[in-house]
Amino acid sequence: MPLRFYNTYSQRLEQFQPQDGRRVRMYTCGPTVYHYVHIGNFRTFAFQDVLRRTLRARGFELDHVMNITDVEDKIIRGAMERGLSLDDYTRQYTEAFLEDSANLRLEQPERLVFATHHIGDMVRMIEGLSEKQHTYSSEGSVYFRIGSFPEYGRLSKINLAGNIAGARVDVDEYEKDDARDFVLWKARKPGEPGWDSSLGCGRPGWHIECSVMAMKYLGETIDIHTGGVDLVFPHHENEIAQSEAYTGKRFVRYWLHAEHLMVEGQKMSKSLGNFFTLRDIIERGYSPDAIRYLLISAPYRKQLNFTFDGLKAAATSIERLRNFMLRLNNARLGAGANPEFEARTDTARRDFDAGLDDDLNTADALAAVFEYIRDANTAMDTGAFREGNLAGAQAFLQQFDAVFDVLKPLVREDALSDAEIEARVADRTAAKKAKDFARADAIRAELLQQGIVLEDTRDGVRWKRK
RNA sequence: GGCGCGGUAGCCAAGUGGUAAGGCAGAGGUCUGCAAAACCUUUAUUCGCGGGUUCGAUUCCCGCCCGCGCCUCCA
Structure with a gap:
């Protein structure tokens, strides 16, 4: 069964095939470091971790870029309020993000890139867009004219002919020709940080950094771009517009979006105030492992309701998995191998892979694991599980843990040896x-x-x- | 109003045109000095509601109800 992903762009399940043999060029929208990242955000990053690990398990080689947005309105406001430089303000949250990611056993992408390190590249791309008549200036800011890009709206299925009655349309503080045009370069306002450039003193808009950094490191057409569903519009739509207007080429081949983590029936979000950070939850005595398990145990394209009961259930499920691993490691088994049980192991391994291949259906993959554990436990009770079956069972557990990574318990530094x-x-x-x-x-x-x-x-x- | 996702047992959650995975919780049992672990049995005659297609629908079609998300802060 080939690996298939749901592509937001086509709204269909598509067989995955990178453009370049076994190498996968992948870009992830990372955090905006103005605060601690909450576990809803981490759901998306955990999904990306499962994606990475599954791709590698299928023999692909990853070149994965994730950005850190370290200049943005809320960051500027936060830094000004605290009297800190942008760098000093963002550093603490960047470090916290990396620490939390490590606690959740999220693999580091091959490259972690910062918006503020790429201002010059962004300016050059904006200049290029201007040369191609996709921009206009107003009061020192530069805007992308979406009317110049006929494909606009294809990803998010937004109908530009209108249909925004009832939707809120902000009165922007800057002058725009069309409410849906977006800013590429923002003129500096008094007291704000800014960069001198051919565009004037200012700072980049939010969307341009991702296009610039994705293309700089991965080329004009990348294989996979991921993020949360709330980025589909406008962020990813705008990335497509500016990138494709600039290169004339397809920007992204597979768009993958993770659904939201919910709290009491509502999206977990900073603005609603209904969020938990990883730190909050660890303080309440839960382990990061349980949170990792909870976040990845449901398929990424379904909203997942966060509850502490669910977290407890996740912790108990991990216990069962670890107990099985321990039982395998300590078991006294009869000699020889049982070919029937070996076949059972092979089936489990195939079912597990088939679940992941089906658009990362982790719930289905987990079912294969738990069914196997029950059967293997029974076989050990009855003696049907022999010494010769151990290697296969352990290999299966490794195969499972290469993606889920929940079997190794945390050993605290002050723990007994x-x-x-x-x-x-x-x-x-x-x-x-x-x-x-x-x-x-x-x-x-x-x-x-x-x-x-x-x-x-x-x-x-x-x-x-x- | 437009676009998208979903409604499956107490909770979480798979799934398929052929008669409901898995996890957690609960009940009973086996094992055990006790505890734990593990195993067995048990917990949805039913998949939001109403029609239709079909030999047969939770799965396809139509209508309706409900929830959530996005429609320029957002993972």
């Missing part, structure tokens, strides 16, 4: 042998206090970090 734990476990086993259950239970309770759980299985004592 493996050797210390083993020693206590041996003490307890000795106490048990002597029928000194009080002492055995005391050791177990003491370890539990340190986050170590002991379990007596028929294959011996097993311990794990909670």
Whole structure:
């Protein structure tokens, strides 16, 4: 089954094939660093992580660029309020974003690029657009004239003939010919930061950075562009307009958009104030693993309702997965291999891949894992699972974890070492042998206090970090 | 008003023209010094509502109801 993605542009499921053999050029709209990124934002980044890992599992080589928007109205306002330079203000949130990403086990893109490092490139592209008559100036700002790009609206299915009755149309602080034209270069206002350029002193509009950085590092036509659904219009529509007007070529081959994380039936968003940051949730005692699992366990194109019950369920699900991994690692198995069970493993591996291949249907892929775990547990109980079946089962778990990455528990720095734990476990086993259950239970309770759980299985004592 | 997505058990959530995955929670049981883990059984005669097509529809078509998102802050 080939890898297929839903392309927002065509509104269809399409077989994925990069333009350049095995190399995938991919661009992601990253965060605007004016605040801590909330877990709704992280849903999109987690989706991109699953996408990356799935692509690699299929043998593709990634060249993935993600931008950090480090100049923008809210950033400027925030920095001014706090009396900080733009750099000092954005640095702390950029670092927080990277730290949170690491806690969620999100892979770093191959390149992380900053808007403010590409001002010159943006100015050159705006000049190029002006030469091709796609822009006009007004009060020191430069605008893109969408009337000059007939394809405008194809991605978002926006009908330019009108249909915005009932929609809010902001009165812009700058003069525009048409309310839907967008700004490429904003004239500097008193007290604001600005860059001197042939366009005058000012700063870039929001959309231009993504076109510039995507094309600079990945070429004029890229394979995959991702973001949240709220970026479809106007951001991605505008990216297409300016990029294609500039190059005359198709900008993006596959547009992938993640749906929103919801809270009590509404989109989680900063402006609604109904958001949680990763830090908030960790403070409440939940692990980043559980959040990662929750965010990626539902297919990315469906709205996902965030609840703490859901988070608890996610944590319990991870427990089940880890318990199975431990059981495999500690199992005492009969000799030989059972070909029937080996076939069961092969089926599970195929089903898992088929789920991901189907537009990253993680829920379907997970079902394949859990069904397999049940069958494998039963087979270990009955003896149908033999030594020779272990390698296949472990390979499947690795295949699963290469994408989901939730099996390895966090080991805190102040935690007991493996050797210390083993020693206590041996003490307890000795106490048990002597029928000194009080002492055995005391050791177990003491370890539990340190986050170590002991379990007596028929294959011996097993311990794990909670 | 335009465009898009969705409504499946207590909660989360797959899915298909042929009779409902999986997870969590709940109930009963097996195992066990206890605990935990694990396994077994059990929990939707039914997939928002009403029509239609069909031998057969949750799945296709039509209409309706409800929720959410976007329509220039937005992942």
